[in-house]
Amino acid sequence: MQREQWNSRVGFILAAVGSAIGLGNIWRFPYMAYENGGGAFFIPYLFAMLSAGIPFMIMEFSLGHKLRGAAPKVFAKLGGKLEWLGWFQVFIAAVIGVYYVAVIAWAMSYLCFSFDQSWGDDPNAFFFNEYLQLGQNSPTHLGNFQSHIIFPMVIAWTITSLAVFTGVKAGIERASKVMMPLLALMVLVIIGRVIFLPGAMEGLNYMFEPDFSKLLDAKVWSAAYGQIFFSLSVGFAIMLAYSSYLPDKSDISNNAFMTVLINCGFSITAGILIFGILGYMAQEQAKPITEVVSSGVGLAFVTLPAAINLLPLPYIMGPLLFLALVVAGLSSHISIVEAVISAIIDKLNWPRKKAASIVCGGGFLISMAFATNGGLLLLDLVDYFINNIALLTSCLIELLIITWLFKVADVREHVNQFSEVKVGMWFEICLRFISPIMLAIILGNNLLTTLN
Ligand code: PHE
Ligand code: NA
Numbered sequence: 001m002q003r004e005q006w007n008s009r010v011g012f013i014l015a016a017v018g019s020a021i022g023l024g025n026i027w028r029f030p031y032m033a034y035e036n037g038g039g040a041f042f043i044p045y046l047f048a049m050l051s052a053g054i055p056f057m058i059m060e061f062s063l064g065h066k067l068r069g070a071a072p073k074v075f076a077k078l079g080g081k082l083e084w085l086g087w088f089q090v091f092i093a094a095v096i097g098v099y100y101v102a103v104i105a106w107a108m109s110y111l112c113f114s115f116d117q118s119w120g121d122d123p124n125a126f127f128f129n130e131y132l133q134l135g136q137n138s139p140t141h142l143g144n145f146q147s148h149i150i151f152p153m154v155i156a157w158t159i160t161s162l163a164v165f166t167g168v169k170a171g172i173e174r175a176s177k178v179m180m181p182l183l184a185l186m187v188l189v190i191i192g193r194v195i196f197l198p199g200a201m202e203g204l205n206y207m208f209e210p211d212f213s214k215l216l217d218a219k220v221w222s223a224a225y226g227q228i229f230f231s232l233s234v235g236f237a238i239m240l241a242y243s244s245y246l247p248d249k250s251d252i253s254n255n256a257f258m259t260v261l262i263n264c265g266f267s268i269t270a271g272i273l274i275f276g277i278l279g280y281m282a283q284e285q286a287k288p289i290t291e292v293v294s295s296g297v298g299l300a301f302v303t304l305p306a307a308i309n310l311l312p313l314p315y316i317m318g319p320l321l322f323l324a325l326v327v328a329g330l331s332s333h334i335s336i337v338e339a340v341i342s343a344i345i346d347k348l349n350w351p352r353k354k355a356a357s358i359v360c361g362g363g364f365l366i367s368m369a370f371a372t373n374g375g376l377l378l379l380d381l382v383d384y385f386i387n388n389i390a391l392l393t394s395c396l397i398e399l400l401i402i403t404w405l406f407k408v409a410d411v412r413e414h415v416n417q418f419s420e421v422k423v424g425m426w427f428e429i430c431l432r433f434i435s436p437i438m439l440a441i442i443l444g445n446n447l448l449t450t451l452n
Pocket of ligand 1: 022025333336
């Protein structure tokens with residue numbers, strides 16, 4: 001059976017960007033920049049992007065393209081004994097896939113709530129005590145047995161399955177071509193309004209004000225590298241699968257540059273959006289901005305609703321904000337589910353529809369665990385372990401295998417075959433020395449922190 005292929009270069013880049021741009025760009029990056037030196041954070045961030053992000057992306061695109069397989073097949077082709085690394089990556093993808101969808105489902109609920117701000121005056125109590133029903137005497141006007149979470153979960157899985165069910169071209173590529181421009185448009189519309197709000201500029205000042213003393217702090221560099229790997233979706237089977245569908249003559253280096261630059265550009269844009277809103281909120285509530293900044297689940301489901309309450313035209317800004325979260329999340333979810341499906345198709349030769357039904361069906365059932373009362377706790381735990389340990393371990397092993405067991409010069413040669421921008425020696429130096437050393441330091445550091 002012939003391997004499926006992307007229809008166009010733009011389609012491929014939009015799909016790869018769709019995977020990279022996710023909740024992390026919106027709720028993790030802005031806070032991270034603020035916490036780690038503000039404007040000065042861009043120095044380690046750019047350094048991580050150039051020394052690790054771009055070379056890693058080029059490497060994965062080139063492996064998928066050359067060896068024409070999802071992660072397990074790629075590593076099996078490199079050496080029979082290495083197939084397990086591919087399955088380890090697929091496992092990470094599957095785990096992220098089942099909890100990421102829970103957050104998308106919450107964002108879908110909040111999209112509905114945002115039309116009339118059903119979260120009321122106390123979004124914190126609403127989220128924890130009512131929506132997640134973690135409170136002891138939670139009022140149940142939202143329905144029993146978390147049915148309000150299960151329903152959006154069904155919708156999220158349905159959208160993802162439709163995309164992966166119909167295949168690379170008709171499903172994933174088409175979905176990305178709708179979702180990514182839509183996301184860009186929504187973000188621009190929101191920013192266009194937000195930056196003119198009183199206080200917004202102060203918010204941006206807080207985010208971008210450089211604290212150069214932080215550059216001496218190893219934690220800041222580790223944050224930059226960690227964010228780059230997670231954000232670019234490299235090291236856990238996704239970009240290998242996506243690039244395995246590239247046509248024979250593809251400009252690998254250019255595709256990788258585009259994907260990385262668009263993703264990082266989006267992160268900075270999202271930072272402007274979030275800190276514009278936070279600055280406005282601080283001003284309206286006459287609080288210092290340090291009291292309103294937040295990230296992750298707290299930002300999305302507590303701080304943003306509180307900010308929306310204060311915004312002009314909340315019934316427009318609210319839905320736009322949550323739809324942006326939903327779209328950013330869904331396009332990443334599609335990619336992570338596809339990484340699992342393509343591995344199964346490669347291994348068992350199943351028809352796509354069969355593999356997709358089983359993966360999505362099973363994934364849906366497992367993700368129900370995150371719709372229970374313990375959902376948030378479990379999510380935090382799994383998310384911590386995956387981001388701080390599993391992902392970095394997988395990236396490090398992949399790098400060491402490719403660069404020390406194989407000739408990374410061969411990878412470079414393959415890239416340069418059809419690429420307009422030829423990749424030079426810097427590529428090998430980054431992959432052999434700089435990236436693995438940085439990864440090992442960060443990982444060691446994370447392991448120590450976890451054990452303490
Ligand atoms: N890159 C995504 C982000 O920044 C994260 C992600 C994508 C995670 C795909 C898993 C799968 O949010
Ligand atoms: Na990203």
